[in-house]
Amino acid sequence: MSLVLHELLLCCRGLENDKATERKKEMEKFRRLIRSPETVEELDRISGNRASKSSKQLTWDAVFRFLQRYLQKETELLQSGKANVSATTQANRHKKMQEISSLVKYFIRCANKRGPRLKCSELLSHIVDVIGSSFSCSAYGEDYSSILLKDILSVRKYWCEITQQQWHKLLDLYCGLFNGSSRAINRVLLSRIIHTVVQGCCLQTEGLTHTLFSFFSKALNNARKERQLAVLEHLVSALNVFLRASAMNRRVRVCRLGEELFSSMLYVWAQMRPSPTLKEEIVEFFNLQLRVHHPKGAKTQETGAHAEDWAKWQSLLYNLYDALVSEISQISSRGKYVTGSRHIAVKENLIELTADICHQLFGKETQVLEVTHTYLKGAGRDSPQGTPSKRRRIELGWDIVRDHLQPSHSDFDIIPWLQITSVLVHPSTH
Numbered sequence: 001m002s003l004v005l006h007e008l009l010l011c012c013r014g015l016e017n018d019k020a021t022e023r024k025k026e027m028e029k030f031r032r033l034i035r036s037p038e039t040v041e042e043l044d045r046i047s048g049n050r051a052s053k054s055s056k057q058l059t060w061d062a063v064f065r066f067l068q069r070y071l072q073k074e075t076e077l078l079q080s081g082k083a084n085v086s087a088t089t090q091a092n093r094h095k096k097m098q099e100i101s102s103l104v105k106y107f108i109r110c111a112n113k114r115g116p117r118l119k120c121s122e123l124l125s126h127i128v129d130v131i132g133s134s135f136s137c138s139a140y141g142e143d144y145s146s147i148l149l150k151d152i153l154s155v156r157k158y159w160c161e162i163t164q165q166q167w168h169k170l171l172d173l174y175c176g177l178f179n180g181s182s183r184a185i186n187r188v189l190l191s192r193i194i195h196t197v198v199q200g201c202c203l204q205t206e207g208l209t210h211t212l213f214s215f216f217s218k219a220l221n222n223a224r225k226e227r228q229l230a231v232l233e234h235l236v237s238a239l240n241v242f243l244r245a246s247a248m249n250r251r252v253r254v255c256r257l258g259e260e261l262f263s264s265m266l267y268v269w270a271q272m273r274p275s276p277t278l279k280e281e282i283v284e285f286f287n288l289q290l291r292v293h294h295p296k297g298a299k300t301q302e303t304g305a306h307a308e309d310w311a312k313w314q315s316l317l318y319n320l321y322d323a324l325v326s327e328i329s330q331i332s333s334r335g336k337y338v339t340g341s342r343h344i345a346v347k348e349n350l351i352e353l354t355a356d357i358c359h360q361l362f363g364k365e366t367q368v369l370e371v372t373h374t375y376l377k378g379a380g381r382d383s384p385q386g387t388p389s390k391r392r393r394i395e396l397g398w399d400i401v402r403d404h405l406q407p408s409h410s411d412f413d414i415i416p417w418l419q420i421t422s423v424l425v426h427p428s429t430h
Contacts, residue, residue: 004038005046005058012058012066016073023070027103034110047117060117067107068126074100079135101143108151120161123152124170131173134182141177141184145193153196164205170197175215191234198238202245212242213253216261223264229274236265236281243288251292256308258289262316270323283349286320290356297359297427318371321361322394324354332412346416355423361396368395 001009011033014026033039047059078093085093111117130136130144148170152158162170174197178190198212216239226232239261247254268274269282293313298304307313331346371394401424404417 001058002042004033004036005042008033008039008043008063009058012063015066015070020077023074027070027099031103031106034107040110043111044114044117060111061119061122064107064111064118064122064126067104071100071104071130075136075139078139097139098143101140104140105143105147105151108147112151112155116155116157120152120158121166123158124162124166127152128166128169128173131177137177137182138184142186142189145185145189149189149193149196153193153200159200159204162200162204167197167201167205168211171201172211175211175219179215179218188228188230188234191231191238195234195238195241198241202241213257216242217257220261220264223261224267224272229272229278232268233275233278233281236278236285240281240284240288243285243292247288247292251306252308254292255289255306258285258292259308259313259316261285262289263319266316266319266323270326280347280349283347283353287349287353287356290353290360294356294360297356299360315372317357317360318394318396321354321357321396322371322392324350324357325394328354328416329413332410332416346419348419351416351419352423355420355427358401358420358424359427362398362400363396368393 008030011026011029015023015030017023017026043058043060043063046057047061049057074096078096081089081093108118108123127144127148130140171194174190174193177185178187178194201212216235219235220232220239223232243254243258265282265285269279274282293307294305296304327350328346371392401417401421405414405421
């Protein structure tokens with residue numbers, strides 16, 4: 001063993017000292033040694049040698065195990081402390097927690113800076129253990145979740161090494177944290193991790209867990225109460241990944257979940273001023289539901305259409321149609337006041353969605369219906385349960401499309417309906 005690694009080994013053993021003051025000295029020394037180019041070069045050389053890994057040589061993984069024991073020792077000490085302490089003592093404890101998690105983060109980034117050196121299984125096992133404990137999660141949850149997202153789930157080699165069991169373990173853990181009462185980890189960070197883990201489960205595992213049907217049902221039924229729209233952005237994107245992966249083999253459950261979440265998604269889209277990205281994801285959700293409920297435009301059960309509750313589904317489609325017509329009208333009106341070369345247009349996915357809705361709802365005769373906007377029920381912050389839903393008259397029929405194409409309208413009003421007509425007439429080309 002070289003001198004630099006021998007010095008590091010002594011330092012690692014010092015991290016297990018029973019005296020807190022000695023451990024603190026060794027921690028500072030440990031940081032300095034890990035920064036040293038000579039130490040890094042030696043650890044890289046030894047860790048890259050297969051024979052060295054099976055011997056008692058000091059490798060990056062061996063150093064990480066020392067670091068884990070140090071964290072466990074310090075955490076036990078923090079946990080054994082009295083709960084009712086002064087603000088100064090509490091601040092010192094918080095500072096200590098930050099120092100510990102910062103050291104782990106720093107070590108992992110030093111080890112993997114030149115490519116992944118640490119074993120994925122050991123990293124994941126340690127992170128799951130820490131996040132799974134309520135005390136250590138409250139102490140290190142934010143930093144460890146950041147490590148998971150930036151230093152493990154974003155590394156292609158690690159992504160391929162994570163087993164099906166580990167993917168599902170991560171999914172259960174973070175879905176539980178999101179829907180639980182703990183606020184140890186920022187909800188935007190939680191939703192980002194859930195999105196990435198859902199992608200992993202869908203792409204890297206054979207069987208999808210049933211956890212996600214119940215998770216999305218609970219998490220997104222309360223979407224209108226979410227104050228951070230970035231959270232919804234990641235969750236709805238994750239939902240779409242899951243629905244695309246599940247639609248073929250779990251069509252009935254996908255339809256049921258879609259009908260359950262439809263009103264919440266419509267409320268967010270129409271009432272909460274979502275970002276363009278979130279709007280795109282919600283439109284994708286609507287498009288997915290239309291395709292699953294009405295494959296190849298099927299209108300009846302006999303031709304392949306399916307809904308868990310036909311009356312409810314029909315009502316949801318009326319609500320969506322009304323919201324789409326309003327959205328297209330707003331986009332068109334913005335174009336009238338634009339000067340210069342700026343282009344205002346209705347996006348293709350919105351055009352296709354509107355065309356699909358028209359195909360489902362329009363009959364030979366023009367209908368005038370009074371639609372109940374169920375998605376607005378109890379929408380106000382102070383609205384009591386049972387507040388009457390908003391009612392609105394809408395017109396359905398091919399005459400409506402023709403009316404929108406009249407020369408009396410401006411180009412900004414006509415163009416979107418020309419696009420919709422094009423999709424309706426030539427659906428296979430879109």
